[in-house]
Amino acid sequence: MAVYHPDGPLILRLRAGDVDALGELYKRYKTSIYRTALAITRDQGAAEDILQESFLRLFTHAHRIRPDVPLHPWLYRVAVNLSYKWLRKQQKQQKATSDGVLEGLAASFHFLPEQWIERREAQEAIREAITQLPLGHRVVVVLFYLEELSLKEIAEILRIPEGTVKSRLHYARRFLRDTLEGRVPVGEIVYEFT
Amino acid sequence: MSSRDLSSFDPLDRMVKEALQARFAGAEPSPRVWRRIRREAVRQGGRHRSRGIGDWAWFLLMARPTAPLVGRDEFPLGRFGLGMFLFPDAATLMTLRFGW
Numbered sequence: 001m002a003v004y005h006p007d008g009p010l011i012l013r014l015r016a017g018d019v020d021a022l023g024e025l026y027k028r029y030k031t032s033i034y035r036t037a038l039a040i041t042r043d044q045g046a047a048e049d050i051l052q053e054s055f056l057r058l059f060t061h062a063h064r065i066r067p068d069v070p071l072h073p074w075l076y077r078v079a080v081n082l083s084y085k086w087l088r089k090q091q092k093q094q095k096a097t098s099d100g101v102l103e104g105l106a107a108s109f110h111f112l113p114e115q116w117i118e119r120r121e122a123q124e125a126i127r128e129a130i131t132q133l134p135l136g137h138r139v140v141v142v143l144f145y146l147e148e149l150s151l152k153e154i155a156e157i158l159r160i161p162e163g164t165v166k167s168r169l170h171y172a173r174r175f176l177r178d179t180l181e182g183r184v185p186v187g188e189i190v191y192e193f194t
Numbered sequence: 195m196s197s198r199d200l201s202s203f204d205p206l207d208r209m210v211k212e213a214l215q216a217r218f219a220g221a222e223p224s225p226r227v228w229r230r231i232r233r234e235a236v237r238q239g240g241r242h243r244s245r246g247i248g249d250w251a252w253f254l255l256m257a258r259p260t261a262p263l264v265g266r267d268e269f270p271l272g273r274f275g276l277g278m279f280l281f282p283d284a285a286t287l288m289t290l291r292f293g294w
Binding site for chain 2: 039052055056124127146
């Protein structure tokens with residue numbers, strides 16, 4: 001089999017159960033996978049668990065991973081799916097204990113004191129607004145803005161059409177603009193994704 | 195297209211990107227995550243690659259020494275010693291299993 005991607009030899013070694021190869025791949029991808037999980041879940045412990053589970057799955061399923069293509073889309077996909085799973089579990093638990101978590105978050109956001117125009121607080125406001133996005137949209141925002149992945153790469157990771165990625169980004173931008181308007185100087189839409 | 199290609203003058207894109215990167219770009223997992231992964235991988239049957247000895251070790255093992263250094267009789271024994279040094283795991287296994 002032709003191996004022409006730098007991850008390829010390590011994947012072949014993984015198939016033979018080589019833990020050091022797993023260590024090399026971990027060094028290569030741990031930061032991007034961890035921060036993606038962290039940005040989606042906003043929970044450090046959950047992000048570490050997701051990182052751990054992603055690499056253990058890589059180790060377990062190495063024989064099913066192609067050594068001739070980049071590994072990172074596969075890793076992102078696993079991490080995103082695990083993040084979905086974790087968030088859904090959290091939402092169920094929160095629903096059981098308190099039905100008003102998101103409403104409370106939104107309410108606190110609407111009564112912002114004037115000093116929130118300060119940079120750090122404005123950034124926190126944006127991050128809070130991102131957490132109010134539907135999960136599928138939040139993931140696209142994280143992969144696009146934080147990981148700087150292309151629309152095509154995001155489509156490949158999430159296994160959805162590129163047009164759906166564009167429409168999710170468009171919706172997310174509109175939602176963020178509407179939510180942040182008057183609190184953060186977000187300006188006007190100067191282009192469209194669609 | 196990625197967010198790297200966005201026009202830098204669009205305030206919303208710039209702020210979303212900055213907000214996410216300010217909080218998460220420098221985030222690193224704690225070292226214990228790798229320790230947990232390694233432990234679990236070993237538990238699942240994973241193994242380390244002969245203590246960091248790479249493929250170059252075979253070339254060292256196969257190389258013939260110059261004549262004055264080693265006599266003909268000592269050559270196989272010397273090779274076995276070198277093999278033990280380079281591949282301790284494999285050599286120990288063979289010694290135990292086949293009584294070498």
